[in-house]
Amino acid sequence: MSEASAAPDNDDLSPPLSSLSSTTFNDVASLRAAAAAAASSKKDSDKKGEKLDPNSSSALKSVASKRTKTSKNPNLQKTITSSKKNNRWDSFDYTQHWYPVVWDCDVLPNQPTKVTLFDVDYVIAKNSQTGEWTALEDQCPHKAAALSEGRLTSSGYFQCAYHGWSFDGTTGDCVQIPQAAAGATSFPPNSCARPIPIREHQTMVWLWPGPMRASAGDYPDPPTVPEMDFPGWKVLRVVRDFDQVDWTLLASNIMDPDHGLFAHGALPFDWYSGSAKHPLKITEESFDNAGWTLSSQVPAVDKVLAVDRSKRQAMGLKVKEKKQTEDIQGTSRFIAPTTTTLCRRDVNDETSSVTAFWVTPVGTGRSRFMSAALFKSGKIPLTIPRWVMTINLNRFLDQDTLLVATQQPPLLRAEAEGVEEPRASLYSYGSATDKTVRLIDQFWDSTLFKVPNRAKTLQNLYRSGQLQRTPPREVVLDRKVQHLDICPDAQGFVKKCHIISRTSLAIAATWVVKALWDRVIPKRTRWLPILSLALAWITDQLRNQYYFVKTEASRNKDLNQTPKKVWLDP
Ligand code: FES
Numbered sequence: 001m002s003e004a005s006a007a008p009d010n011d012d013l014s015p016p017l018s019s020l021s022s023t024t025f026n027d028v029a030s031l032r033a034a035a036a037a038a039a040s041s042k043k044d045s046d047k048k049g050e051k052l053d054p055n056s057s058s059a060l061k062s063v064a065s066k067r068t069k070t071s072k073n074p075n076l077q078k079t080i081t082s083s084k085k086n087n088r089w090d091s092f093d094y095t096q097h098w099y100p101v102v103w104d105c106d107v108l109p110n111q112p113t114k115v116t117l118f119d120v121d122y123v124i125a126k127n128s129q130t131g132e133w134t135a136l137e138d139q140c141p142h143k144a145a146a147l148s149e150g151r152l153t154s155s156g157y158f159q160c161a162y163h164g165w166s167f168d169g170t171t172g173d174c175v176q177i178p179q180a181a182a183g184a185t186s187f188p189p190n191s192c193a194r195p196i197p198i199r200e201h202q203t204m205v206w207l208w209p210g211p212m213r214a215s216a217g218d219y220p221d222p223p224t225v226p227e228m229d230f231p232g233w234k235v236l237r238v239v240r241d242f243d244q245v246d247w248t249l250l251a252s253n254i255m256d257p258d259h260g261l262f263a264h265g266a267l268p269f270d271w272y273s274g275s276a277k278h279p280l281k282i283t284e285e286s287f288d289n290a291g292w293t294l295s296s297q298v299p300a301v302d303k304v305l306a307v308d309r310s311k312r313q314a315m316g317l318k319v320k321e322k323k324q325t326e327d328i329q330g331t332s333r334f335i336a337p338t339t340t341t342l343c344r345r346d347v348n349d350e351t352s353s354v355t356a357f358w359v360t361p362v363g364t365g366r367s368r369f370m371s372a373a374l375f376k377s378g379k380i381p382l383t384i385p386r387w388v389m390t391i392n393l394n395r396f397l398d399q400d401t402l403l404v405a406t407q408q409p410p411l412l413r414a415e416a417e418g419v420e421e422p423r424a425s426l427y428s429y430g431s432a433t434d435k436t437v438r439l440i441d442q443f444w445d446s447t448l449f450k451v452p453n454r455a456k457t458l459q460n461l462y463r464s465g466q467l468q469r470t471p472p473r474e475v476v477l478d479r480k481v482q483h484l485d486i487c488p489d490a491q492g493f494v495k496k497c498h499i500i501s502r503t504s505l506a507i508a509a510t511w512v513v514k515a516l517w518d519r520v521i522p523k524r525t526r527w528l529p530i531l532s533l534a535l536a537w538i539t540d541q542l543r544n545q546y547y548f549v550k551t552e553a554s555r556n557k558d559l560n561q562t563p564k565k566v567w568l569d570p
C-alpha cells in the first residue's frame, strides 16, 4: 500500500492530449480539440480564482464554450472505448474488484434471485443446508431463458424452468438434461452455464466480474467497513434501486455534502463541507496497483450556516448561537468504485456512529443504493425495525433521486458524444468542497472507458432517445419499483398493513351495522369504531409510503423551507 501526498493539485490530474487515440474520426477529433481548449481555458480561469464568480465574463464564456462541446457523434462506441489513456488511474481495472449486489437478508434461502452488474444479469442463491452461495449468468445455455425464473433443486442445483436442465452453481456444469438418454451424466461443453465468483462479506453478497481464479484464496478481500463488525454496534440496512440514476452520479452525490442543506434541508451536512476558512484535508491512497481511496477531513462546524447566521444577525433577525468545537472532524472516505463512509471523529479518531453507503454499478444509467446506519447500541437501546428506517429515509432519497436523475441526460449525452472529460467539461467546480467532488469526477472521466459493457449500453440509450430528457417524477420516484419489489421485509410489512387496515375497517363496519340493527349505541364499546378507523388510517398511511408520494406540491413544500431554515434569500 502506498500513500499519495495530501491535497493534490487538480491541474496535474488531466491526462495529456496526446493520449487521444488515432483511431477516432475527424468530427470526434475536432470535438475533443474544442473540449480540450475549453478545458484548458477553464483551468486558467480556475487558477486566477475566477471560477468563484459565476457572473464574471470569463465564466460566461466558459459556459458558452461548454455548449459548443456537445455535438452529435455517429461513432459513439468507438469514442468511448478509445477515450482516456495514460493517466494516473491507468492500472485501475473494474473487473478486478468485488461488487456488492444485495443484502444477504434480502435473498430468500433456496430461491434463485436475479441481480445485475455492469448490464449483465446473474442468478444467485443461498443453499440453506450448506450455507453456500452460488452464482451463474442468468441465461440458460439451452435456449437462453432466465435461470432466475427457475428453482433450486433439493441437491442445490439451479434448474431452468423452461425444459428442466440443471446446473452446478459453482462450476456452471450441466448436471442433468431430463430429455437426455437415461443415465447420461456428462454433457457437451456448450451446455454449461457461466459461473461468476460470489462471496458473502459483512452481511452483503458480492460478485467478482473478472475471470475466475484458481482458488478462493486468490482473490483480494472486498472493502471492509470496520464498524460493521464492532461488537455492540447496531446496523440498520437500506436498499433502493434507481433506474434513472447512473451509479457514478450516485457515488459522486454521496461525496458531495454541499447539496445536503439545500436538497434535504438537513443541517448536519454542513459539517462535512469545506470553506475558505476550513479547507478540506484530502488524502489519497492507492493499493495493489489497482485500488484507489480518497478521504477528506474538515472540522465539523457550521460553514454555510455560519455565514447565514451572520447575515441574519446583520439584519437584526433573531439567531440562535451555537457552540461548536473544531476538534471534531467531519470525515468522508470513498473506496473506489463502490464504498463510502461518513462520520464525525474526535481527536482520538473515535466515533459513535457511521453512515456507510455502497453503490452497485447495475448498469449504464442505473444503480442500486445500499446503506447502513451504524451506531453504538448504547445510543439507541431498542432494536429499530427496518421499516422505520426505510420510511424515515424515503423522503430524503426522493429529494436526491429526482435531482440526480435530472443530471443524467446531459452528462450521459456528453459521454456518449465523446466529449473529453465530460464531467470536467459540463460542471463548474466553484466551492471549497468541490475539490473532493472534482477528484472523484476526474476518476470517473479517466476510467469509465474501461467499464464492462458501458460503451455498448450508452450507445443504445443514446440512439433510443432515452438520454433526451428525464422521465416524469412518477417514474423516477416510483418507490414500489425501487424498493418494495426487491425487499422481502417491505413486502411483508405492506401485507401486514393491508391486513390490519382491512380488518380494522371490517370491525368498525360491523360495529356500526350492529348499532343500527339494534338501534342502540353500546356504551361500553363506543371506543371500538374510533380506534379501528384510526388504526385503518395509520396502516394505510404507512402502506402508502411504499408507493409514489413525492409530488410537485411536496417538492414545493420542501423548497419553502429553505429561507426559513437554511439560507436567507439575498
Ligand atoms: S431454456 Fe433452459 S432448459 Fe431449455
Ligand SMILES: [Fe+2]
Pocket (backbone or CB within 6 Å): 253, 259, 260, 263, 264, 400
Ligand atoms: Fe443527498
